[in-house]
Amino acid sequence: MGASSFPPDGIPEVPAGQPQPLEQLFAHYYSRLVYFSYQITGQQTTAEDIAQEAFITYWHQREEVAASEAAIKAYLYSTVRNASLNAVRHAKVVQLHQDKAQAAPVAPEAEPDVMRTLIKAEVVAEIYEALETLPAGCRTIMRLGYLENKKNHEIAAELGISVNTVKTQKQRGLQLLRLRLRPETLLALLLLVRTTG
Secondary structure, eight states: OOOGGGTTTTOEEEETTTTOOHHHHHHHHHHHHHHHHHHHHOOOHHHHHHHHHHHHHHHHHHHGGGHHHHHHHHHHHHHHHHHOOOHHHHHHHHHHHHHHHHOOOOOOOOOOHHHHHHHHHHHHHHHHHHTSSHHHHHHHHHHHIIIOOOOOOHHHHTTTHHHHHHHHHHHHHHHHHHSSSOOHHHHHHHHHHHOOO
């Protein structure tokens, strides 16, 4: 997907009353919706299936959904949320029946905090998009250090560079991300760094 095909703040505007092309919606939201569903279900395959089904459901009901990006986004996220919660409930029912067969009572778990999960999915997606704009070497070091939680000496050994180069690239990466991320997203990234470092 080329950078010129989307405006910086989202999917391209389509004239009022016209549905968003499915390929553009899928490219823009699929990974976010999978991540969102995974945070609720804890199952990657289930999350992927749910995200795909959300697009199919939207496509069949697109005439009933307002053509604005906000309405489509809300529809997709609420469809994924509902399907994910249903999958969790179904898994609990299956587990309950299995446990009853073994005569062991099951304590019901609290449903995941959906709003927190939604926000986390959007923040993570925004961070990943910003990381993609970094120079290749810097991007690799930022991913290894902040997303894979590797120490500076581990990164240096893996990439065959000095620890000072790793530190310099991390500082450079954070400076570039400050320019590309909204302040609240940058704060979330820094909190992630602080809790994992």
